[in-house]
Amino acid sequence: MKPPRIVLVEDSAGDARLVEEALEDAGVEVRLDRARDGDAALAMLAEDAADARRLPDLVLLDLNLPGTSGLDVLRQVRADPRLQSVPVIVLSTSAAEGDVASAYEFGANSYVVKPVGFDDFLAAVRTIEAFWLALARRPQAD
């Protein structure tokens, strides 16, 4: 079975690498495609949307992006009916109630506060794997 495909929208090389290392440590086999900013992410997803079989299994979206903001990307992704089935998990440095509420309002499926320690990254990744990726591995109802 093909490994699930994750689109990681992250501008920080350090943070992106930490996600990769955490996935590796957690023993999660995935295909990770990285977009460095909002515009690149939207372009990538637009291409994917054209073909239902190319849709990613999960999008990890950093809110703190240069240029087009993370919330804007979220809004546009949710506005595209072809991307309806793709879960989007928002990653953010802010734990403030207002920011969490905004993310959910814009259509995020889940909200993860970016951890500082690596062990916390590992825990976050394990949770994501256990829930979201497991969903992806379920056979699709036709």
Next chain:
Amino acid sequence: MKTPEEEIARLERRLKRERAARAEAERIAEETLREAYLQRQDLALLERVTRTANQAQHAWGAVLEVLPALCEYTGWPAARARVKVHEVPTAFSEWHLDPRVAREQVEAIIDRHGPTIVAGAVLRKVTWAPQGPSDEEPGGIALALPIVRGDQVGGVIQIVAPVAAPPTPRVLDVLAQVGLQLGRAVERERTQDELRHAHAEQAELLREFGRSNQELEAFAYIASHDLQEPLRSITGFVELLRRRYEGKLDERADEYISFVVDSAARMKALIEDLLRYSRVGRAELERQSVDLSELLEATRGTVAGRLAETGGVLEVANLPTVEADPGQLGQLFDNLVGNALKFRSDAAPHVRVSAERDGDAWCVTVEDNGIGIPPAQAEAVFELFGRLHPRDEVPGTGIGLAICQKIVERHGGTITVVPGTPGGSRFVLTLPDVRQEQSQ
């Protein structure tokens, strides 16, 4: 026996005496009447001046209003004035002129005698010139009436006549009183101006303080968020380094890694505290009834770990219900009690929280038996990043008390610290009482 001639002479002498007596009586009566009339004139003028001085908004207006009355009183046909409320006197007003007299004439007189009367007025005395022997001077006669407030000259009124008798001592007296009354109007305007100015300055200072405070909070917010990313890299990759190279590095490398890990942890604490600090100012303040006894029990839970490991005691006396934001108040007491346990002396820490009424507010005291704060540092200790001890002696970011002060001030209260008795510290803060009108 008197002859008829002698009788007539006697009667004539008596008549003459009586005529003289009656003339004298008439003279006295006339003088008394005149005196009474003058007194009435004096009183009328003073009453008029006092009323004008008390009612006027501005000294200038009061003085101008009084000029015609002064001309009427003295019988001199021209008067003008200038006023000095602050440092710089105004220019002289236009002449108030009786229509019989010409301006050029008046100006010629003032040119001639002006310098003399000005010199006297500076000494706060009613001065007139010329003080020569003759009653009528072709050069006219001029008088300066200084407006006196305390030992300062608040202006001067000049009164001029082409032809007049020199002023009597009584008139000079009355005019001096006029000067004093008008001086009070000047004094009042001056005081009002100074008060207004002080208020404006204060308002501006408050605005500026608010602005710079806002800037500080915004900065703290942005800085703490932007600082998290590089911190994540440092922490994350050092930990990865440790894991992936466990046993493969020498002892020195392990020590280096320890230092980095510790620094990163401290930086994390700093950033979190900075965020907390900036959030206190930015968040909406919820005003609820908060039972302080309940709140302190929650604090007990927060510091339970440290209480246990230090063998410490948290004593909570009877505490009132106050009007406050529960979240922020929780932070406040967590901080204060946490500090009391952190800055402990060798004895087992003992922290006591009590309260008493202070007018229509509550005065809450948190006292401990710890290492205390020297009175000289009592203010500095609340400053952002204000630390009193080296980093390796006592851990802490130096932001905690700044947050406490911000929270208390946002609730309209104050917080201070004094040495405890016998040792340790006493933090005293004020919080508003529960509002009497409870809605719902």
